[in-house]
Amino acid sequence: MGNILEIHDLTKTYPGVIALDNVSINIKKGEVHALVGENGAGKSTLIKTITGASKPDSGKIIFEGKEYPFMTPRLSGDLGIEAIYQEFNLAPSLSVQENIFMGTRINKGIFIDTKALLKKSKEVLDNFNVEIDPLVPVGSLSVAYMQLVEIAKALAKKCKLLIMDEPTAPLTDNEVEILYDLIKTLKEKGVSIIYISHRLDEIFHVCDTVTIMRDGKVVKNCGVNEIDKDQMIYYMVGHTMSEKYPQRNPHFGNKVLEIKDLEGQDNQPSSFYVRAGEILGLAGLVGAGRTELARLIFGADKKSGGDIYINGQKVEINSPKDAISNGIAYVSEDRKNLGVILKFPVSWNITLPILKSISHFGFIDLKKEDEYVCQYKDALRIKTPSVNQLVNNLSGGNQQKVAVAKWLASHSKILILDEPTRGIDVGAKEEIYELINHLTDQGLAIIMISSEMEEIMKMSDRMIVLSEGRITGELSKFEFNQEKILRYASNIVE
DSSP states (O other): OOEEEEEEEEEEEEETTTEEEEEEHHHHHHEEEEEETTTSSHHHHHHHHHSSSSOOSSSEEETTTTTEEEHHHHHHHHHHHEEOOOOOOOOOBBHHHHHHHOOOOETOOOOOOOHHHHHHHHHHHHEEEEEEETTTTTTOOOHHHHHHHHHHHHHHOOOOOEESTTTTTTTTTHHHHHHHHHHHHHHTTTOEEEEOOOOHHHHHHSEEEEEETTHHHHEEEOOOOOOOOOHHEEEEHHOOOOSSSOOOOOOOSSEEEEEEEEETEEEEEEEEETTOEEEEEEEOOTTTTTHHHHHHHHHHOOEEEEEETTTEEEEOOOOOHHHHHTTTTESSIIIIIIIIOOTHHHHHHGGGGTTTTEEEEEEHHHHHHHHHHHHHHHHHOOOOOOOTTTTSSSOHHHHHHHHHHHHTTTSSSEEEEEEETTTTTTHHHHHHHHHHHHHHHHOOEEEEOOOOOHHHHHHOSSEEEETEEEEEEEGGGGOOOOOHHHHHHHTTOO
């Protein structure tokens, strides 16, 4: 089987960083080719050069036998190269069908053929075997369904090479299986796929070949049947890894946060508590109301009833400002829009919640700011040539680290983590887990939302499960059982 894409000696530098260092890679026709590596390894830059979003300093690209010194977005699209990125490229106010066929003419004379548009949209969405109304605004969908719309948008075009960047990150197990079936169908049709994922089990499940990158270089290329997970991790990080999930020896204090009959537009009355030094897991399927409940606690959404108590005292939280002043922090799953300010430097993002505490008479104490920034940059191993670098220029995983660092710097008493390791590489995950452990050792109360079953079971001390906006079960650590959690999540109560 011939190659659809050949990359020869691509090099790309940014101030202080060699993003691509003489990278060469071949993608065969009809294969699923995994591209793995830690955040900052060069994966995103390589993808940008293939799609034309970034121009390499040197090297060449050969697509279907024809040589190009570099790509442009229009050229790559005309050639049949499509990409699905971690960060969505959707118009929230437009409908699902308008997003899927954005830039495509489906006209009846001078007017849009709405019937044809609806029909074609349904044909594309039928491939997913999930119900998505083509007429609803994309902004009204959950993150998982937005991801499916992104995939549908790419599949609606006649692509020859499809790049999937963390496509399963926000998806449920059922939706992941649907995606796997789609990948199989695309392979059968001869479509080549570059598959980027930090979930290494997926690589062995869906990919034929793997290229491993580290520090801008290709360090290993082989068939997935020629390597195991431990070897893959070794090539990614350059050394052997310790146990993925750190040992927890929690010591619980008093109830720091207590929720009584809290409800909102999408959530029925919920009551629970979390203690100092405890990680309370919020489990459930996508759309169960986990994020909505977190937003109610943080004051980002308006509550319709119920009370919030901190250290036994009733507090009024009607806005994020109220929550922050009461020691509650929230790391959103929507990193791009709610987690960081992309066009601000790393330093500004980290110190944004604590400006008041590091300022005197309206002026920022730059020495104090630098101390905080360096402390958390080093603690989370944020890869950036400078703390003055714009967050937008960092890799997705390093952006997530900045989002976490921002709230850690605020010394909050209660930390809500919504999918904290989404899009984070295996090495950085271990660092985040160790950091979470360290924070609970210091007495923080943590509420953690995760769609990864292993993660939520390994990291939580106690768990509540939601389904359709209400709590359907509560489990202590020794009661954790995947089947039991899924039964509660599916509202199948024994």
